[in-house]
Amino acid sequence: MKQINRSDIKDALHTHIDSKHASVLFENIWEKYSNRKSGGHPNRRIYRKRIIVLSILGSLCFLTLSQSPVRAFIEQFIEVKWIKNVKNAEIGxxxxxTAGDARSLxxxxxEAEKSLGISIPWPDPLDGMSGQREIRTRKEDDSPLGYDYTIRTNDRYYEVIANYKNNRxxxxxxxxxxTALVKEISIQDVTAxxxxxxxxxxxxHLYFEKGDWKIVVTVTDYTEDDVMSEQEIIELAGSIK
Structure with missing residues (x-):
């Protein structure tokens, strides 16, 4: 499998937002965490120690890449490049x-269903949250492609990217x-x-398919004390109907 080098990652980050969903940079989130804990004076050593612990726990709790069947399973979903410096960590x-030629706010x-002309699965719980919200539909040659739903609350950033009848x-x-962590779970009899x-x-990141739709749900936690549990993201994904 082809490895992604640093240049490839940066190209992906700067490609059009509709087709390339930007990576989350560890450096950025680490600064948010450290600034909250140290009053604006980051302590890299403390957080890097925490990352080492998480890495060990990940290896114990999930299947590792050293087993060839597991490697094949993981490589279906993610390309991984191993690095030495945690500050260069990225995911995306x-x-x-999926970009389309027309986007509507x-x-x-x-309004989204009217814009696309079809019934759509919708993350109802996000509608009840307070925060900075943005919803855009996407079309190509007047045919529906899907929608993007994002909301930034005080503690989290939620993103739902839903694509319609996309063969990719x-x-x-x-x-x-x-170790990259890839886990197959069941959501209301749907494999995710x-x-x-x-x-x-x-x-x-949670990926699943529902009828003609392919959907990715991503949740970014701003604080270490409020990390979204696996059950919470399963419930959020399960609510998309």
């Missing part, structure tokens, strides 16, 4: 054929000092894939 994904599910799956990638890495336990 790209998704071909909408306010709710009703998202391509996840990571730069990590440890949970993806993260030791540096990004607090930024889970």
């Amino acid at each position: 994904y790209s998704w071909a054929n 909408v306010l709710n599910k009703e 799956q998202p391509e996840f990638y990571a730069q990590t000092t440890g 894939t949970l993806i993260t890495s030791p540096e990004f336990i607090h930024v889970p």
